[in-house]
Amino acid sequence: MGLVEWAKSPWGQDVPIHIAWFLLWVSAIGGLVFLVVHAIYVRYWATPEHAGAVPPDLARKLPERIQRHSLAARLFHWIMALAMFVLLFTAFLPKVGVQFAWVTWHWIAGVVLTASIIFHIIHASFFMDFWSIWPDKADIEDASRRLRRALGQSAPEPRKFAKYPLENKLYHGVIVLAGLAATLTGVFMMFRVRTPFFTRNPYLFGDMTWGLMYVLHGLAGVGLIALVMVHVYFAVRPEKFDITKSMVFGDISREHYLEHHDPERWVPETTTSK
Ligand code: HEM
Numbered sequence: 001m002g003l004v005e006w007a008k009s010p011w012g013q014d015v016p017i018h019i020a021w022f023l024l025w026v027s028a029i030g031g032l033v034f035l036v037v038h039a040i041y042v043r044y045w046a047t048p049e050h051a052g053a054v055p056p057d058l059a060r061k062l063p064e065r066i067q068r069h070s071l072a073a074r075l076f077h078w079i080m081a082l083a084m085f086v087l088l089f090t091a092f093l094p095k096v097g098v099q100f101a102w103v104t105w106h107w108i109a110g111v112v113l114t115a116s117i118i119f120h121i122i123h124a125s126f127f128m129d130f131w132s133i134w135p136d137k138a139d140i141e142d143a144s145r146r147l148r149r150a151l152g153q154s155a156p157e158p159r160k161f162a163k164y165p166l167e168n169k170l171y172h173g174v175i176v177l178a179g180l181a182a183t184l185t186g187v188f189m190m191f192r193v194r195t196p197f198f199t200r201n202p203y204l205f206g207d208m209t210w211g212l213m214y215v216l217h218g219l220a221g222v223g224l225i226a227l228v229m230v231h232v233y234f235a236v237r238p239e240k241f242d243i244t245k246s247m248v249f250g251d252i253s254r255e256h257y258l259e260h261h262d263p264e265r266w267v268p269e270t271t272t273s274k
Pocket of ligand 1: 003017018019021028084087088091092106107109110111113114151182183185187189190192193214217218220221222224
């Protein structure tokens with residue numbers, strides 16, 4: 001059972017045409033196993049996070065609600081989420097037997113996703129704190145402290161998080177890779193179908209290049225099944241629900257901020273902005 005399906009080109013060459021579709025079940029079941037194992041771990045083994053002391057003068061200086069996501073960032077998130085769900089359902093329902101004319105809906109959602117990603121890159125680079133989502137030295141140091149403490153060795157207490165915990169940063173990095181792979185290949189694949197943007201040109205690349213492009217698109221696509229499942233799971237977990245609400249309303253409470261974040265590592269904006 002190969003991971004890729006092959007065909008013979010008109011010149012007799014073996015070329016890949018796309019991934020083997022059982023991989024979508026591997027991803028979906030892998031995602032499900034992760035959720036179940038994580039839920040059991042949290043229920044029976046995880047120790048509650050410590051809440052370090054907060055200087056009272058700092059607590060007094062902070063507003064009751066702390067701005068976490070600007071309106072532009074929230075709109076981007078929900079437009080991207082909608083496009084992502086349309087892409088996943090249009091791509092994979094036909095592969096599990098639900099037949100419909102999916103390609104047009106698929107590329108339209110693809111264009112929306114691509115446009116929203118371009119917007120996000122510009123927004124994050126020039127109007128947001130670009131580095132807040134990438135792991136820094138303190139994250140690595142704290143991860144190693146946590147690991148040593150979990151193994152029963154002595155290590156200084158890890159700090160509270162900056163705006164984003166290391167896990168969120170790593171998740172973001174992986175979804176950037178999968179998202180860029182799906183969108184970059186998807187834009188080229190639009191030359192294979194009829195769209196109003198450019199003349200269809202299936203001869204833009206040779207059979208081998210097209211085949212590899214479909215394989216990469218498919219791999220990124222199935223990877224996104226598990227990634228989206230994990231994301232939605234964390235969004236609905238009770239202890240993360242305040243964060244999910246902040247993606248709707250934009251802010252978190254002062255108590256939540258002080259419990260989970262280090263004010264020296266994440267200085268919240270005092271105005272609603274950008
Ligand atoms: C969540 C992201 C995405 C997923 C899960 C996904 C999944 C898929 C899958 C599984 C296929 C079938 C490929 C094959 O037959 O080998 C496909 C085809 C296609 N996708 Fe996507 N895709 C995504 C994003 C995009 C984006 C962003 C675009 C456009 C910008 C796009 C445009 C296309 C096009 C044009 C096809 C080819 C249809 C054809 O040749 O019949 N996709 N996609």
